[in-house]
Amino acid sequence: MARLTAGIASSHVPLLGVGIDQGKTEEDYFKPIYAGYDWTREWITQPDNKPDVVILVYNDHASAFDMNLIPTFAIGCADEFQPADEGWGPRPVPTVKNDADFAWHVAQSLILDEFDMTIINDMDVDHGLTVPLSLMFGQPAEWPAKIVPLAVNVVTYPVPSGNRCWMLGEAIARAVESYPEDLNVQVWGTGGMSHQIQGPRAGLINQEWDQRFLDDLTKDPQRLRKLPHIEYLRETGSEGIEMVMWLIMRGALGDNVRELHRHYHVPASNTAVGHVVLENC
Amino acid sequence: MADRVSEYLAAFDDIPGTRVYTTKRARQGYWLNQFCMSLMKAENRKRWLADERAYLQDWRMTDEQKDAVLARDYNRLLDLGGNIYFLAKLFSTDGLSFVQAVSTMTGMSEDEYKAMMMAGGRSPQGVRSIKEGN
Numbered sequence A: 001m002a003r004l005t006a007g008i009a010s011s012h013v014p015l016l017g018v019g020i021d022q023g024k025t026e027e028d029y030f031k032p033i034y035a036g037y038d039w040t041r042e043w044i045t046q047p048d049n050k051p052d053v054v055i056l057v058y059n060d061h062a063s064a065f066d067m068n069l070i071p072t073f074a075i076g077c078a079d080e081f082q083p084a085d086e087g088w089g090p091r092p093v094p095t096v097k098n099d100a101d102f103a104w105h106v107a108q109s110l111i112l113d114e115f116d117m118t119i120i121n122d123m124d125v126d127h128g129l130t131v132p133l134s135l136m137f138g139q140p141a142e143w144p145a146k147i148v149p150l151a152v153n154v155v156t157y158p159v160p161s162g163n164r165c166w167m168l169g170e171a172i173a174r175a176v177e178s179y180p181e182d183l184n185v186q187v188w189g190t191g192g193m194s195h196q197i198q199g200p201r202a203g204l205i206n207q208e209w210d211q212r213f214l215d216d217l218t219k220d221p222q223r224l225r226k227l228p229h230i231e232y233l234r235e236t237g238s239e240g241i242e243m244v245m246w247l248i249m250r251g252a253l254g255d256n257v258r259e260l261h262r263h264y265h266v267p268a269s270n271t272a273v274g275h276v277v278l279e280n281c
Numbered sequence B: 001m002a003d004r005v006s007e008y009l010a011a012f013d014d015i016p017g018t019r020v021y022t023t024k025r026a027r028q029g030y031w032l033n034q035f036c037m038s039l040m041k042a043e044n045r046k047r048w049l050a051d052e053r054a055y056l057q058d059w060r061m062t063d064e065q066k067d068a069v070l071a072r073d074y075n076r077l078l079d080l081g082g083n084i085y086f087l088a089k090l091f092s093t094d095g096l097s098f099v100q101a102v103s104t105m106t107g108m109s110e111d112e113y114k115a116m117m118m119a120g121g122r123s124p125q126g127v128r129s130i131k132e133g134n
Ligand SMILES: [Fe+2]
Pocket: A012, A059, A061, A128, A191, A192, A242
């Protein structure tokens, strides 16, 4: 039986990929950002914690999807995915290998569970997916886990509600539990935290709001589930809405979770960086 | 029954200095954003950089959109249906980082903007709602 063992959340700021790719991790600007991931990079190599498969929830930033197709929830089911060329050449990171048997199982289970997923085979994956991999795994020759990409539309409104994201997480947990193979599965939710990269209000950061969001992932997740889009927009900037993707991760875990690790830092580029590791208790 | 869609959308216009990327903007900016997307290919970037006006002739954009592209007026492009992740292809082709391009929309210099970010970013105080002024 596959087991859902932990949930990880992290920002996926493109600059954090650049910093790693260009060997800048020791520079003053970057050092405190990456330092917050040291704990996780150590933790995740322990035999009990090392995932066989990660369901990686992220959003595409006009890389694989243009304005022609806007899937609300899409799951990658091919055997592998290449890092996208986002306009300055693909990141020098390993090909992302999927566990396609598992991914197809999850896709089928979600659809039978009334989540009408879009299924994708041919897709390049952008910084939204590859930056968290670099933050958690460093620079290996091959990624040490299989990755199921799960892309969420958080660009064109209406994006899915926090509650819908939560429910998708619950359905993902059921899909994992019903898979016969013995796999250690993690769900990662990425993006956020507060940031706005457009218009005269750009640069908005709301540390107080972000910290309360981090607190309530364990203390009061039901509050987070009900937050309307307008609150994310007003309080956390237009791109803070990415945090609904964290709720897919959180919904996949049980009622009670323990926070194993937390990291928060301002700024990385235009963004507040947040990162937590959660496990069921 | 109250119209959920218009209620949902109306609140977006109450956020200062922010253009939420609604379906209305997505329709208005369809070709503008698809044009930006074309710059992801190296051969297109080359053709674009060689002659911007000639390149734009192939795209079904309005004259206003074309002028704003040529002027790199990003706030105007947002108003005309551009989305920042698509516009990013345009400023990346110019060799600008996100911070550099984003700062041009704020009325601050790049250095002022960077200093604000290093000091913890823009406070939400006073820029949550036009109506409430909070
Ligand atoms: Fe993102």
